[in-house]
Amino acid sequence: MSLKKIKKGELFESAYVPFSSPKNKKLERGFKFPALREVFKHEISEVEIFPTRNCSENCEGCSVPKVVRWGQERRMSVSWWQKFIQKTAEKGVKYIMIMGGEPTVFPGIEKIIKTIVECKVKGGIFTDGIPLRQNPKRLELLVQNGLLKMTIHSSVDYLVKKEPPLKMGKKVGTSRYHKSFYGLELLKALKAREAKGVVANTVLSPANLKQIIPLYQELERQGIKMTLCNYQWQCHLYQGRDPKLFTDKLVEKHIPQVREIIGFILRNEKKKIKKGKERTMANSSRFLRALPYLGIAQPVGCNNSSGPPGVFAVLPDGSLRHCPVITRLKDIPGCPGCHYGFRDRSPKLENYLAEMKVFNDPDRLDFPNIIHEI
Ligand code: SF4
Numbered sequence: 492m493s494l495k496k497i498k499k500g501e502l503f504e505s506a507y508v509p510f511s512s513p514k515n516k517k518l519e520r521g522f523k524f525p526a527l528r529e530v531f532k533h534e535i536s537e538v539e540i541f542p543t544r545n546c547s548e549n550c551e552g553c554s555v556p557k558v559v560r561w562g563q564e565r566r567m568s569v570s571w572w573q574k575f576i577q578k579t580a581e582k583g584v585k586y587i588m589i590m591g592g593e594p595t596v597f598p599g600i601e602k603i604i605k606t607i608v609e610c611k612v613k614g615g616i617f618t619d620g621i622p623l624r625q626n627p628k629r630l631e632l633l634v635q636n637g638l639l640k641m642t643i644h645s646s647v648d649y650l651v652k653k654e655p656p657l658k659m660g661k662k663v664g665t666s667r668y669h670k671s672f673y674g675l676e677l678l679k680a681l682k683a684r685e686a687k688g689v690v691a692n693t694v695l696s697p698a699n700l701k702q703i704i705p706l707y708q709e710l711e712r713q714g715i716k717m718t719l720c721n722y723q724w725q726c727h728l729y730q731g732r733d734p735k736l737f738t739d740k741l742v743e744k745h746i747p748q749v750r751e752i753i754g755f756i757l758r759n760e761k762k763k764i765k766k767g768k769e770r771t772m773a774n775s776s777r778f779l780r781a782l783p784y785l786g787i788a789q790p791v792g793c794n795n796s797s798g799p800p801g802v803f804a805v806l807p808d809g810s811l812r813h814c815p816v817i818t819r820l821k822d823i824p825g826c827p828g829c830h831y832g833f834r835d836r837s838p839k840l841e842n843y844l845a846e847m848k849v850f851n852d853p854d855r856l857d858f859p860n861i862i863h864e865i
Contacts, residue, residue: 505731506822510544510559510806512731524810525820527578530803537586537802537836538579539815542572542603544592544807548619550646550666551739552694552722554816555592556732565808569599573606575805580610586836586863589616590804590815595629596622601636608637613863615642617692619670620677634684642688642865643681644718645674648699650706667694678715688865690716690773695749695782696739703752707771711759716773716865719756721786726816726829741787749783764858775860777844778835785830791843792828799823800834835860 507518546553546560553560567575576587587607594600595618607614616638623630630638651672678689691710693703703719710717724737741749757779760772772779785791793799793814800814800823812818817826 505729506817506819506825508730508812508816508818509810511554511556511727511816513733514558524818525803525813527582527811529820530811530813531582533799534801535582535584535803537588538584539588539590539802539804540572540575540603541590541592541804541806542566542594542597542600545596546591546593546619548593548621548666548670550670552696552724552737554723554727560592566597567807567809569602571809572603575809576603576606576610576612580612584612586613586615589614591617593619593622595633601632604633604638604641605636608640613642614640615644615688615690615862617644618677620645620673621670623677624673639681639684639686641686642690642862643678643686644690644692645678646694647671647674647678647691647706647710647717648693648696650702650709651675675715679713682714688716690718690862690865692718692720695719695721695741695786697741697745698739700745700748700752704755707756707759711771714769715771716861717771718773718862719753719779719782721782721789721830723789723816723829725789725792725827729826730816743787746783746787749787753779753782760858770858770861773860773862773865775835776858778860781830781844789828789830791830791834792826793817793823802834802836836862 505512507522509518509524543566544555544559544564545562546555549557549560579587589600589603589607591597594616597603604614604616623633646667648667649671651668653672655669655672675691678691682689691706693699693706695703699706707717722737722740724734724740727737728734756772757776760770760776763770781791799820802814804812804815806812810818813820813823816829817823
């Protein structure tokens with residue numbers, strides 16, 4: 492598959508992904524979602540559960556189409572999710588991540604949190620912090636049910652110091668800016684309450700490159716962990732999504748600036764490790780080093796020797812996907828690539844980089860991804 496054609500959105504073929512591909516694409520006859528036993532034929536370390544994909548925001552580069560985000564959805568009951576969590580925990584999944592949409596608006600989410608904690612599986616939740624800011628009682632309910640024992644992730648793409656008006660972020664472009672404030676406020680508040688782990692997830696884009704180092708320094712001051720990644724555009728184009736959704740992505744001309752940012756962060760992390768101080772970055776050093784290159788071109792796909800993803804996703808209607816993007820195993824070899832953070836948490840990225848003989852500098856200081864450990 493030619494990278495130029497992918498960049499222009501001229502794919503030879505695309506994988507149909509229910510609720511993500513454009514509506515004019517139809518399910519082929521006999522389309523089957525993967526069964527759990529099929530997914531577990533591969534080495535699985537993590538599951539991402541999506542009790543809802545509804546969210547009132549409208550962020551640039553969001554991987555959930557508007558029609559899904561703001562539409563009606565078929566949802567499974569809380570007791571279904573509880574049984575599912577118990578079943579996957581028994582199968583040896585190491586980490587269960589609650590994703591969305593915005594999962595804190597799902598009625599009964601506190602019971603799902605409680606089940607993950609009780610199953611003694613490491614758990615995480617990704618929230619934009621806005622509904623919890625609007626409804627502090629709901630935050631208390633989640634805390635009573637074990638929220639502080641999970642890792643709490645929030646999107647913080649900008650360093651926004653002044654509180655913006657608390658309203659739905661319907662505007663693309665201002666949404667990410669708007670929710671960065673609430674995300675950081677939530678992480679600070681939970682950190683003060685001794686949450687097990689708080690992580691700011693930052694998506695690099697041309698619009699926020701100048702803010703990354705000040706943001707990193709602020710998170711370091713606050714004792715909040717940070718992860719960096721880039722928009723995952725290649726795999727979403729493969730789903731048949733509109734290339735216009737990914738116009739704000741990093742391209743070749745941004746490589747020197749991203750290299751400088753990553754260089755600064757790696758040097759600082761290295762100093763901290765040598766002094767025995769806590770790291771701020773939760774990503775592995777290899778992932779960060781790869782970001783200016785493989786993160787921008789995104790060739791680290793499952794069509795290479797790394798094999799199928801070690802993470803699978805469960806959608807609100809209980810259907811399974813072989814990864815958070817691609818549904819069927821047969822579509823995975825055609826996927827042109829992603830550079831998701833979760834691949835950083837699986838040995839597959841490491842193996843891929845080693846096989847490709849990328850970054851073989853013997854003097855560098857390697858550090859692993861620590862999301863599963865915080
Ligand atoms: S994990 Fe693999 S199949 Fe899924 S989006 Fe990434 S490259 Fe594609």
